[in-house]
Amino acid sequence: MAFDYGTKHPLNREALEERLAAALEVCAAAGRVILPHFREPIAVENKADGGGYDPVTIADKDAEATIRAELRRRFPSHGYFGEEHGHEPGDGLTWVIDPIDGTRAFMTGMLHWGVLLALFDGMEPVLGVMHQPFTGEFFFGAAGNAGYRRGAERRDLHTRPCAELSAAMLATTSPRLFSTTQRERFDALSASVRMTRFGGDCYLYCLVAMGQLDLVVEAGLKPYDVQALMPIVRGAGGVITSWTGGDPAMGGSVVAAGDERAHAAALRLLSGTG
Amino acid sequence: MAFDYGTKHPLNREALEERLAAALEVCAAAGRVILPHFREPIAVENKADGGGYDPVTIADKDAEATIRAELRRRFPSHGYFGEEHGHEPGDGLTWVIDPIDGTRAFMTGMLHWGVLLALFDGMEPVLGVMHQPFTGEFFFGAAGNAGYRRGAERRDLHTRPCAELSAAMLATTSPRLFSTTQRERFDALSASVRMTRFGGDCYLYCLVAMGQLDLVVEAGLKPYDVQALMPIVRGAGGVITSWTGGDPAMGGSVVAAGDERAHAAALRLLSGTG
Numbered sequence: 001m002a003f004d005y006g007t008k009h010p011l012n013r014e015a016l017e018e019r020l021a022a023a024l025e026v027c028a029a030a031g032r033v034i035l036p037h038f039r040e041p042i043a044v045e046n047k048a049d050g051g052g053y054d055p056v057t058i059a060d061k062d063a064e065a066t067i068r069a070e071l072r073r074r075f076p077s078h079g080y081f082g083e084e085h086g087h088e089p090g091d092g093l094t095w096v097i098d099p100i101d102g103t104r105a106f107m108t109g110m111l112h113w114g115v116l117l118a119l120f121d122g123m124e125p126v127l128g129v130m131h132q133p134f135t136g137e138f139f140f141g142a143a144g145n146a147g148y149r150r151g152a153e154r155r156d157l158h159t160r161p162c163a164e165l166s167a168a169m170l171a172t173t174s175p176r177l178f179s180t181t182q183r184e185r186f187d188a189l190s191a192s193v194r195m196t197r198f199g200g201d202c203y204l205y206c207l208v209a210m211g212q213l214d215l216v217v218e219a220g221l222k223p224y225d226v227q228a229l230m231p232i233v234r235g236a237g238g239v240i241t242s243w244t245g246g247d248p249a250m251g252g253s254v255v256a257a258g259d260e261r262a263h264a265a266a267l268r269l270l271s272g273t274g
Numbered sequence: 275m276a277f278d279y280g281t282k283h284p285l286n287r288e289a290l291e292e293r294l295a296a297a298l299e300v301c302a303a304a305g306r307v308i309l310p311h312f313r314e315p316i317a318v319e320n321k322a323d324g325g326g327y328d329p330v331t332i333a334d335k336d337a338e339a340t341i342r343a344e345l346r347r348r349f350p351s352h353g354y355f356g357e358e359h360g361h362e363p364g365d366g367l368t369w370v371i372d373p374i375d376g377t378r379a380f381m382t383g384m385l386h387w388g389v390l391l392a393l394f395d396g397m398e399p400v401l402g403v404m405h406q407p408f409t410g411e412f413f414f415g416a417a418g419n420a421g422y423r424r425g426a427e428r429r430d431l432h433t434r435p436c437a438e439l440s441a442a443m444l445a446t447t448s449p450r451l452f453s454t455t456q457r458e459r460f461d462a463l464s465a466s467v468r469m470t471r472f473g474g475d476c477y478l479y480c481l482v483a484m485g486q487l488d489l490v491v492e493a494g495l496k497p498y499d500v501q502a503l504m505p506i507v508r509g510a511g512g513v514i515t516s517w518t519g520g521d522p523a524m525g526g527s528v529v530a531a532g533d534e535r536a537h538a539a540a541l542r543l544l545s546g547t548g
Contacts, residue, residue: 041485108487110477111477160315173472175449176470195382197384197448198447199386199471199473200384203384211315212313212382212383
């Protein structure tokens with residue numbers, strides 16, 4: 001558990017733990033901003049014309065503003081990169097924010113969405129939090145560990161073994177995420193696994209970390225869609241890369257697996273080299 | 275609100291309300307049986323061999339047994355029809371049970387599953403309950419009304435208007451529910467709506483009732499997959515039929531809509547007459 005970024009920036013274990021505790025608090029605050037807008041009526045016909053009350057946009061923007069304001073008060077020198085309010089450079093450590101990941105799930109009243117917050121050191125996200133305010137769940141990871149909290153419940157997260165694709169449970173948010181070539185490769189993977197489920201966004205990666213799913217395969221992600229999830233998956237013992245095995249921190253195509261054997265087998269099909 | 279089944283059986287308003295209250299209690303009891311099995315480790319490799327602890331099957335069977343035992347104590351003459359323990363004929367009123375609708379969601383740790391319980395009078399389900407024990411939610415309908423409870427929260431359910439398919443939000447559990455012809459018709463509908471979402475099972479129908487979704491389209495359902503949801507959708511002001519406009523109580527292809535105009539437009543595409 002090497003956790004001394006020494007010469008690059010002063011993020012020792014204590015500094016990291018302070019930032020993880022703050023990230024959990026700030027995600028909870030964002031959740032309190034979002035929740036009153038969840039399942040509020042959306043006038044679909046007005047919205048198609050661009051008019052009327054839009055609880056999704058309001059919740060998204062207000063939650064990200066809350067996260068930035070709360071973090072700025074605690075850590076005045078860090079930078080920000082978020083879906084709603086763009087990039088503000090800082091001291092080399094950047095808070096990466098998706099105030100509501102799974103916006104389409106949110107706007108249809110479904111449950112698989114969450115607040116995502118990561119701290120990026122310029123090379124990798126060193127901590128990540130996913131918070132679902134309706135269920136009161138927190139999934140988080142840092143420094144090679146991952147945990148779960150809900151009310152008084154606290155537990156460590158661990159992925160489960162999955163040696164063979166034939167035993168794997170695979171999920172993706174939508175079959176429509178993919179280009180034609182990506183779709184062919186995804187379908188080949190799907191034909192090799194035990195079960196494929198659709199829908200889920202950020203929640204899917206947390207379920208890999210929890211040992212409930214074996215593979216998540218997506219494409220077209222943004223940095224703020226994936227960075228918070230990387231320390232959670234990795235801290236639980238999983239693997240998360242691009243479809244060609246590269247670094248997923250900048251988004252694009254992503255494959256997360258609980259077991260490196262299932263990950264390697266999935267990559268062979270997804271990278272087009274299988 | 276005609277609610278006197280008089281000559282057929284003695285289910286006046288008071289008798290119906292008594293059975294709805296009992297159904298809510300009994301679903302809560304089933305939820306308490308299920309919840310300890312949710313997100314328990316499943317040894318996927320063992321399970322592929324048919325061996326080992328199977329929390330899904332245990333939860334399913336125990337929950338249905340609980341529902342039958344609790345209802346039998348209260349209403350000794352009614353019959354039962356359930357996914358796990360089959361058919362027991364009774365006095366013409368039948369409790370129709372799916373102890374965990376959305377088994378695949380349940381077994382992957384996702385949230386869109388629930389306990390379904392209907393009371394079928396031989397012609398139609400006269401009450402229906404959907405309970406999600408992890409979130410503590412109850413959706414229910416009877417006698418032309420539908421409601422929602424979660425903790426201290428109580429509210430009526432109402433669908434929202436949706437005059438045109440171009441404004442509609444559509445959902446289905448999986449694109450793989452469908453035959454080739456069904457898939458072509460679903461794809462034609464999907465190409466006509468504003469947004470299509472995947473994943474959800476029973477939860478989707480409840481979101482139509484809540485005015486969060488406009489259309490749910492599925493196929494291959496069993497009677498116990500749909501009967502509890504019919505009074506919820508109808509009680510909230512929605513429409514639920516087969517893809518050809520027929521009675522969906524026996525399962526098969528189902529389309530639920532919050533607005534009869536969206537329903538009619540969807541039927542034109544789904545029935546192959548559009």
